[in-house]
Amino acid sequence: MGEYVLLVQNLAILVLAGFAGFLVISKVPNTLHTPLMSATNAVHGIVVLGALIVLGTGIDGVLSKIILVVAVIFGTINVIGGFLVTDRMLAMFKGKPGNKAKEVAK
Amino acid sequence: MSWIHDPVFINSLYIISFSLFIYGLMNLTGPRTAVRGNWIAAVGMGIAVVATLLIDEMGENWWLIAGGVVVGTIIGVPSAQKVKMTAMPQMVALFNGVGGGAVALIAWAEFRHTDAYAHEPRYVAIASLFAAIVGSVSFWGSNVAFGKLQEILPSKPIGLGKLQQFVNLAVLLVAVVLAVLISSGGDSELLMIGVLVAAAILGLIVVLPIGGADMPVVISLLNALTGLSAAAMGLALNNTALIVAGMIVGASGSILTNLMAKAMNRSIPAIVKGGFGGGGAAIGAAGAEDRPVNSTSAADTAIQMAYASNVVVVPGYGMAVAQAQHVVKEMAELLEEKGINIAFAIHPVAGRMPGHMNVLLAEADVPYDQLKEMDEINSQFGQTDVSLVIGANDVTNPAAESNPDSPIYGMPVLKVTQSRSVIVLKRSMNPGFAGIDNELYYDPKTSMLFGDAKASVADIVEELKQL
Numbered sequence: 001m002g003e004y005v006l007l008v009q010n011l012a013i014l015v016l017a018g019f020a021g022f023l024v025i026s027k028v029p030n031t032l033h034t035p036l037m038s039a040t041n042a043v044h045g046i047v048v049l050g051a052l053i054v055l056g057t058g059i060d061g062v063l064s065k066i067i068l069v070v071a072v073i074f075g076t077i078n079v080i081g082g083f084l085v086t087d088r089m090l091a092m093f094k095g096k097p098g099n100k101a102k103e104v105a106k
Numbered sequence: 107m108s109w110i111h112d113p114v115f116i117n118s119l120y121i122i123s124f125s126l127f128i129y130g131l132m133n134l135t136g137p138r139t140a141v142r143g144n145w146i147a148a149v150g151m152g153i154a155v156v157a158t159l160l161i162d163e164m165g166e167n168w169w170l171i172a173g174g175v176v177v178g179t180i181i182g183v184p185s186a187q188k189v190k191m192t193a194m195p196q197m198v199a200l201f202n203g204v205g206g207g208a209v210a211l212i213a214w215a216e217f218r219h220t221d222a223y224a225h226e227p228r229y230v231a232i233a234s235l236f237a238a239i240v241g242s243v244s245f246w247g248s249n250v251a252f253g254k255l256q257e258i259l260p261s262k263p264i265g266l267g268k269l270q271q272f273v274n275l276a277v278l279l280v281a282v283v284l285a286v287l288i289s290s291g292g293d294s295e296l297l298m299i300g301v302l303v304a305a306a307i308l309g310l311i312v313v314l315p316i317g318g319a320d321m322p323v324v325i326s327l328l329n330a331l332t333g334l335s336a337a338a339m340g341l342a343l344n345n346t347a348l349i350v351a352g353m354i355v356g357a358s359g360s361i362l363t364n365l366m367a368k369a370m371n372r373s374i375p376a377i378v379k380g381g382f383g384g385g386g387a388a389i390g391a392a393g394a395e396d397r398p399v400n401s402t403s404a405a406d407t408a409i410q411m412a413y414a415s416n417v418v419v420v421p422g423y424g425m426a427v428a429q430a431q432h433v434v435k436e437m438a439e440l441l442e443e444k445g446i447n448i449a450f451a452i453h454p455v456a457g458r459m460p461g462h463m464n465v466l467l468a469e470a471d472v473p474y475d476q477l478k479e480m481d482e483i484n485s486q487f488g489q490t491d492v493s494l495v496i497g498a499n500d501v502t503n504p505a506a507e508s509n510p511d512s513p514i515y516g517m518p519v520l521k522v523t524q525s526r527s528v529i530v531l532k533r534s535m536n537p538g539f540a541g542i543d544n545e546l547y548y549d550p551k552t553s554m555l556f557g558d559a560k561a562s563v564a565d566i567v568e569e570l571k572q573l
Contacts, residue, residue: 017350021357034461046351056164074208076178084186092468
């Protein structure tokens with residue numbers, strides 16, 4: 001029965017997190033939707049933690065290891081690529097006329 | 107056990123980490139704080155990773171972990187730095203896809219590791235299998251979305267027609283039945299592979315029949331799904347950081363999807379049903395043949411704008427494809443020097459993602475205050491002398507307001523027809539992504555300037571310089 005207490009606690013966290021996400025996000029203006037989408041995209045790269053835990057706490061079998069290493073690679077791409085791309089998009093919004101246009105062009 | 111490996115300490119770090127996610131996303135609500143917000147969220151991610159590596163039971167396979175992170179970094183950093191601003195939607199689709207793929211793979215490894223969840227509570231199996239299905243759908247669906255936007259795959263809908271719904275449901279049912287077999291004791295790995303493959307097929311056949319016009323909504327939907335699958339994985343692994351971060355993305359993605367669908371006057375079920383991107387194309391093209399349109403030249407366009415007092419530029423996906431944003435900015439500067447008021451009318455779903463036009467114009471250093479949102483600019487078209495439509499189509503279609511039979515009837519559009527004259531830069535008379543003929547082009551006030559958007563605007567710039 002104990003494990004279901006844990007489940008219910010986690011479900012409480014899940015539901016509250018859903019509402020938190022709902023409230024935070026609903027205030028973002030249209031103009032920032034693409035960067036926002038990209039940032040939330042990076043945040044779900046948190047799945048890399050799952051791969052780290054399963055791999056790091058020990059797992060047998062070559063195939064299992066390969067699967068998890070690919071998962072770590074995927075998750076890392078998601079996180080690092082996601083945050084960098086978002087930063088590049090957002091940097092565009094700060095630009096003062098004339099200084100960065102050439103550098104960013106291409 | 108040293109205190110740094112104490113679960114209390116690690117979970118405290120997780121609390122800090124997801125507080126930073128939420129605070130970071132709050133900062134993303136304004137252009138001035140957005141950059142900071144992104145980095146706050148990134149710091150949160152860094153803390154979450156460090157906390158995870160501190161978990162006491164961790165200690166195996168350090169080399170594999172390090173190797174995976176290094177390879178991921180080597181792939182992720184250059185692709186994020188090199189991608190063109192116009193290719194951003196595809197990139198988001200791709201990053202979203204690998205996230206979903208990671209979830210599906212973790213679920214598969216969990217299955218192997220726990221001997222088909224033999225000693226786990228039932229809910230762990232259910233959450234993990236849910237994550238496997240949704241992650242796999244998201245991975246393959248995102249890859250199709252990437253292929254369509256990158257034009258590796260045709261952006262037209264590819265589907266099975268009337269059978270589509272039935273086949274989709276049947277494949278989903280197969281995935282669910284296999285998952286139920288596993289959670290009720292089935293331990294053959296073939297069952298797990300079956301779940302992943304069925305979900306993969308589902309991802310492919312759900313996104314393939316969706317036309318290019320609906321792709322932004324689809325990417326947003328898949329983004330939300332990946333978040334939900336991450337949250338489910340968090341339940342299975344009993345990891346708070348995964349639950350919170352995954353669920354925030356699930357919630358935000360759902361809202362964004364809804365907002366985008368609403369702006370296009372489409373319902374999410376109708377989009378998933380597919381077919382919209384091409385069904386009307388044949389009708390539109392047939393109607394277009396025999397109706398006269400006015401065409402104009404770059405020189406005339408330049409003169410018309412030079413003697414105007416208010417000019418509104420309406421950018422669309424055509425501007426993005428032609429990479430015309432820098433030359434558009436040059437044109438805007440020339441017009442400003444002549445004392446002409448210039449504004450950019452930004453439709454929320456112009457381009458292929460909400461905010462797509464803002465990103466491009468900001469890249470070209472167009473001042474933020476010249477970008478007007480739809481509600482603001484729509485009241486100003488009455489005082490506008492020239493509306494210059496650059497590669498925008500469906501978002502200017504007056505049929506959305508006047509023709510109840512139109513598939514986009516009810517979608518809010520930019521009211522360019524209220525301005526004194528309209529010039530449309532367009533490659534040809536082919537209908538837009540939605541495949542619907544645009545009444546605007548046949549309006550006597552409208553002139554068409556055919557050609558590549560970048561070349562046409564460059565010509566206009568040359569003409570303006572000589573005036």
